[in-house]
Amino acid sequence: MASIPNEFIETLLDRIDIHDVVGARVQLKKSGKDYSGLCPFHSENTPSFTVSQQKQFYHCFGCGKNGSAIGFLMEYEGLDFVDAVKDLAQLAGMQVPSTENHTGHKPKTNLYAVTEKATRIFQQQLKNTPAVIDYLKNRGISGQTCKTFQMGYALNQWDALIKRYDQSEHELLKRTGLTTQNDQQRTYDKFRNRLMFPIHDKRGRVIAFGGRAVEAEQKPKYLNSPETDLFHKGNELYGLHLARKHSNESYVLVVEGYMDVVALHQHGVNNAVATLGTATSTQHISNLFKVWDRIVFCFDGDSAGVQAAEKALNTSLPLYLDHKIIDFLFLPTGEDPDSFVMRHGKDAFIQAVNEATPLSDFLLKVISNGININSIDGKAQLLEKAKPYLNQLPKGAFKKMMGQQISQISGMNLSITQKSTVNKSENSPAGDNPLRKLISLLLNSPQFCKNIPNDLKLRTLSFKGVEIIDKIIEIQSLNPQINAAAMLERFRDSSYSPYLGHLMRIYDHLDDAQKALEFEDIINYLNQLTSKVEIDRLRNKQMQSGLDSTEKQILVQLLRQKTNQ
Ligand SMILES: [Zn+2]
Incomplete structure (x- = not known):
């Protein structure tokens, strides 16, 4: 960065x-x-x-x-x-200075060229393989849908892909995970005789591939690219680059497989994404919440589906803010979204989505599972089991409501920690302290920095935030013309960053002249405060070990200033 x-x-x-x-x-x-x-x-x-x-x-x-x-x-x-x-x-119209060489990272640009080329090769091969086209047609997938998802086919050969690249590109090919090496150091195509699903990043660049077996006896049924410089499973969602175009939909569906995303798309449900052979991660959820306010997780109704749903529930709890919605859709046993939408059509599927289980209901079900809530023992058990779940929820109305509900069912009072996961108050450099105001003014008007007296000893105060002020002053001195936004950008990697964004606003109601007055007031106040601290320190020292002549002079001066104020 x-x-x-x-x-x-x-x-x-x-x-x-x-x-x-x-x-x-x-x-x-x-x-x-x-x-x-x-x-x-x-x-x-x-x-x-x-x-x-x-x-x-x-x-x-x-x-x-x-x-x-x-x-x-x-x-x-x-x-x-x-x-x-x-x-x-x-x-x-500016050229970003090239950065990738001195960061130790190898440039990714060439890797994208390799994956894009492979995508085209696979697409061409699909066109020339009628048996696989028939297979897709039988599953109700049109040529247009194949094109939208850039689907392709990897030939049933060990070197069909590798042969298409120059010797000089073989190393890059390996770095994309498209080829792999055996014990004898022989390099060969990773994907063979598979229907190929390019996996795109948010911007639509191909970063990896998923390959689905086309024959029943072929194992494994699904094969994904390994983790590479381009591909980190825990961050990426299949189909997100297309689903993002439907950010006006009120929700996004999270399904388990790429065929589910493709089949739903084929039936006009365009707002679906799939995890890539991993459980839903925190990163996935927060990425989706940036675009949509409601997530509907879609699982098979069998026990594996319920288990996956419980995992998703656990990952979701800390991110479940009051203005967000998470629902769980359990399909009938033996059905996945692909088969369901094919058999019952779009309307039936949407209806099922509308009747999905709210997170609160699913959470209650998980908590009370296996407990007889009519017995006294059961009630106590319920309470114990509920705590770790509820403690994960961010502070807010939902947490309160769930707590009340559990208390009601158990007939006992439940005390839960109102831990706040979003409000980073522990990172706040200043609670209600005058430095908070100073930081706000300096961020708003970095040119004020040069009016801070050199002898203002902020470090003698026990307020947090001095290091931020020092940093702002340092940045401004090196770049006197810096504007507010650029100043804020310099703190992007700092843990204070979200906090500073909010601080920026506290003087919005003031015009420039009023801000200058406010600044003067705060500097005066801080001056008095630091003098007082210094006077106390020197007096203490005077009583305990005496002062040298310089210290005495300073004390006299400070006391004189004080009486003048
Ligand atoms: Zn907003």
């Missing part, structure tokens, strides 16, 4: 206008000195999303999201930091 030079980021944020970047994606209206619109990150009817041109900063009062143009693109387009910077640089 830090591999793009800060100076570049600052110039970039100076050249582009956040109003253009956001305005191209969200309808904005002038409101006072800022712009406002409907927040793209949570659903609302009245605008609580604002964009400040002056600060080059956006903020939503509804969901609390905030940041610079870079942050907005990351959030809105689902990009990582480097990609967001690249997109903005293109907009500004």
